[in-house]
Amino acid sequence: MKVISVLNYKGGCGKTATALNLAYELSKKHKVLLIDLDPQGDISSKFNDDFENVNGISEVLMKEVDINDVIYKTGVNDNLFYIPSKLDLNDTAEVLRTKSQIAILQKTLEEIKDKFDVVIIDNNPNSVTLFKNNIYAADYVIIPINIYKNSIKGIDYTIKKLNETLEDSPIDLHIDYRIVFTMVTYIKGQPTDYAKSVMKVIKDYYGNRVLDAHIRMQSKPSQMQSFNKEYFATDDLKTSYGKDYLSLSNEVEGLLNE
Numbered sequence: 227m228k229v230i231s232v233l234n235y236k237g238g239c240g241k242t243a244t245a246l247n248l249a250y251e252l253s254k255k256h257k258v259l260l261i262d263l264d265p266q267g268d269i270s271s272k273f274n275d276d277f278e279n280v281n282g283i284s285e286v287l288m289k290e291v292d293i294n295d296v297i298y299k300t301g302v303n304d305n306l307f308y309i310p311s312k313l314d315l316n317d318t319a320e321v322l323r324t325k326s327q328i329a330i331l332q333k334t335l336e337e338i339k340d341k342f343d344v345v346i347i348d349n350n351p352n353s354v355t356l357f358k359n360n361i362y363a364a365d366y367v368i369i370p371i372n373i374y375k376n377s378i379k380g381i382d383y384t385i386k387k388l389n390e391t392l393e394d395s396p397i398d399l400h401i402d403y404r405i406v407f408t409m410v411t412y413i414k415g416q417p418t419d420y421a422k423s424v425m426k427v428i429k430d431y432y433g434n435r436v437l438d439a440h441i442r443m444q445s446k447p448s449q450m451q452s453f454n455k456e457y458f459a460t461d462d463l464k465t466s467y468g469k470d471y472l473s474l475s476n477e478v479e480g481l482l483n484e
């Protein structure tokens with residue numbers, strides 16, 4: 227079982243879109259568990275309108291329920307499952323913080339390591355403790371960057387925090403991180419000059435950490451479509467958005483097989 231955490235301290239950079247579309251595409255070949263670790267429950271609401279009233283990741287981290295009891299079917303296919311979250315994850319994060327529990331997610335995932343091929347975690351790192359739990363649990367961190375959102379500061383901060391967590395860890399953690407650009411604007415079939423310039427600065431600094439695939443800015447019609455509960459980008463390979471998420475999934479699958 228490989229654990230992929232989709233992280234960035236910045237909001238609105240495509241974490242949820244990336245976690246969802248990656249999980250969906252990988253579930254065509256692998257057994258995939260999607261964990262919603264964002265108290266807003268954006269992933270959870272896609273699969274269950276009543277997500278605020280069911281047990282989820284909070285109760286697992288608080289050791290109130292067994293992880294196996296909160297793994298729900300998505301109904302999308304036979305391979306894609308999820309664990310929901312809700313607002314009380316904020317309180318759980320606070321409890322974990324006071325007890326310095328930064329490896330609880332990792333320990334919990336050990337219990338299901340023979341059940342899934344891939345676990346993908348969606349985040350909203352308002353909580354440093356939840357962020358650290360990700361670093362302990364993950365084999366790979368994928369950092370989506372919205373090139374229009376002060377992205378350079380966001381990436382530097384996220385990677386600084388990642389490295390600090392690794393350095394402070396009493397045990398040897400093996401983690402590999404990669405960067406993916408999202409919301410890349412195109413004109414005449416290629417990235418705009420602004421997009422190119424931002425991507426170049428980050429690529430010059432982070433080199434091979436930057437994935438080859440990038441996600442283009444979604445057109446208005448496909449943005450509307452993504453509100454549809456059944457919608458996944460790669461179901462519509464006529465759109466550049468769909469093609470981009472397919473390329474990203476293929477690249478990530480290559481990483482998993484390395």
Ligand SMILES: Nc1ncnc2c1ncn2[C@@H]1O[C@H](COP(=O)(O)OP(=O)(O)O)[C@@H](O)[C@H]1O
Binds near residue numbers: 238239241408449467
């Ligand atoms: N490639 C894209 N092009 C245009 N809009 C996008 C793209 N990816 C995500 N969005 C939209 O941008 C907003 C933020 O994306 P989201 O995945 O929720 O980010 P995060 O989880 O990091 O906050 C959402 O409304 C989403 O539908």
Ligand SMILES: [Mg+2]
Binds near residue numbers: 241264268349350
């Ligand atoms: Mg999100």
